[in-house]
Amino acid sequence: MNLSTRSPGSAGSGISPIWVVAAGLAIIFGGLLIGSFAPAILPPQASAESRQIDALFRFMLAIGGSIFLLVQGMLVYSVIRFRAKPGDASDGAPIHGNTTLEFVWTIIPAIIVTVLALYSVSVWNSTHSIKPNEQTVGAVGARYAWTFNYQLDARALPSGVTLDQLEPNIRAAVENGGLTLSSTQLHTWVNQPVAVSMNTQDVNHAFWIPGMRVKQDLLAGRTTEIRFTPIEAGVYRIVCAELCGSGHGNMAGSVDVNGNLVGAWLIVHESEDAFRSEFFDPLARAALFPPEDPVERGRQILASGVYPCASCHVVDDLGWNGAVGPNLNNVGSRAATRVAGESAEEYLRISIRMPGAYLVPGYNNLMPQFNAEPGQPNYMPDDDLDAIIAYLLTLKTS
Ligand code: HEC
Ligand SMILES: [Cu+2]
Structure with missing residues (x-):
């Protein structure tokens, strides 16, 4: 074993063990201190799982913090302690073959990773287990x-x-x-x-x-x-x-x-x-006693959020404020005039079943197609569509 790390000009023999112990303690407590910052950077815990997950996160942050302090501490120490003396342009002695060091830096990370893996699996199993009365x-x-x-x-x-x-x-x-x-x-x-x-x-x-x-x-x-x-x-x-x-x-x-x-x-x-x-x-009650009136039913369907229209359209009556598609506040007034030869009702039907067919000027083809067959993406049965159209036709600004 041949460890010749010191450059020829550096003075002194070993570092006092007191300093090594002090530095070790500073690194460990510094890591714990870093780990204790976790709650400050996360939203307040609202679930039982969040306690376990945050504890795991704090543990990882403390280990990462200790390693950070160790590496940065060595770096700062080396920069100061082994700085070149004036006029010394020589290189440091090359180092190779230190079995002890290699053993230590393999075994410590292996232990850390194993502990983290076991800890993580236990948290995963507990947070993902089926609970009674879910x-x-x-x-x-x-x-x-x-x-x-x-x-x-x-x-x-x-x-x-x-x-x-x-x-x-x-x-x-x-x-x-x-x-x-x-x-x-x-x-x-x-x-x-x-x-x-x-x-x-x-x-x-x-x-x-x-x-x-x-x-x-x-x-x-x-x-x-x-x-x-x-x-x-x-x-x-x-x-x-x-x-x-x-x-x-x-x-x-x-x-x-x-x-x-x-x-x-x-x-x-x-x-x-x-x-x-x-x-x-x-x-x-709304589902058990659906309104007879198609306009009311259409409003109820849209208000339930079963279709994702709200995130793209504005309808004041429903509290929608999406900005991807056109404002629908008075779509009932303009639907009849959008496309020559299509009635207002037919235009709205096409707008929902085949949104790409007639694009509203100034808008891109970003609306999903709402399909008539179960199992298709964005499935919307004909009954729902009829009611939704009946409701949209009533959206008129005076
Ligand atoms: C991902 C965003 C998005 C979603 C979700 C969406 N739309 Fe649209 N919608 C658009 C865009 C963009 C347009 C304009 C381009 C076009 O005509 O296809 C549009 C156009 C329309 C038009 C024609 C408006 C006009 O002024 O002529 C109607 C009616 C309409 N959408 C109704 C709906 C309904 C009802 C839903 C829910 C079932 C819905 N949209 C869901 C983006 C969306
Ligand atoms: Cu998403």
Whole structure:
């Protein structure tokens, strides 16, 4: 073993062990200090999982911080201690073959990586395990909106509603596994484990709730899942974390945990039952007793967020403020004059079924095609389309 690191001109023999111990402690405590900054750079923890994930992150940050201090400390030390004396233009002695050193710098990273791997797998297994009494929600990503689907079955009818009040076909749906209720919000409550199963209508998206520390890709043709258990009431942002097109930045949603945002105020409900009934009962009533009037039905369909129109269009009546496509506030007035020979109704039908056929001047062909057959991307049944057209025809500015 031949370690001749010192350049010929450098003075002194070894460094005092006291200094080595002091430097070692400074590096370890410095790393821990760096690791303790983690909470300051992350959003507040809103789920049980976020505690485990942040602890893992802090651990990694502390290790990374220690390595950073070690490397930078050596660098600064060497620059000062081994600087060239005036007039010394000679090179340092070449170094090779130090088995001890090589052993140490192989074994230490190997131990670190093994510990991190075991720790990460245990966090992964715990955050991804199926929890008892999970609330299951379906999430659909489509350029550029999130839709959440809840199943309504016979056990969860709103109070005062009985099966025999329902139309036969709706009753049959409720009895055979449930009706789907759609909303643009993911509603849940504190300490309720949630399992979200996710599909995309078009390209890949990624479902990310920074406050819950969950993020998962939506992959075309596959169903992916994510789980979390909220621990704090509040409203949390959902973000798309996969660049998916020109409206990607608008592809946001919210998780409302046992609370409601009214104006600027977060109102936490008195009871879980009140919270559930305020959110689910109106959705359920709308699905169980669809309005006869096609205009009202069309409005209800669009308001439910089951189609992602809001992120691209403005409709004041529905609170939409998307900016990718034309403002639809008075589309009912202009639809008849857009294309010679097409009635207003026919023009709107083509706008939705074949958006590329007639482009509105000044806009690109960015609207997804809403298809008539189940199983196609962006499926929109004829019934829904008729109702939506009836509603759009009423949008006129005076
Ligand atoms: C990804 C963005 C996007 C989404 C989602 C989207 N549109 Fe569009 N839409 C556009 C763009 C861009 C245009 C203009 C280009 C064109 O005519 O295709 C347009 C045009 C239209 C027009 C013609 C407007 C006019 O002034 O003549 C109608 C009607 C329309 N969209 C309705 C809808 C409805 C209803 C939905 C939901 C079912 C929807 N759009 C979803 C982007 C979008
Ligand atoms: Cu997206």
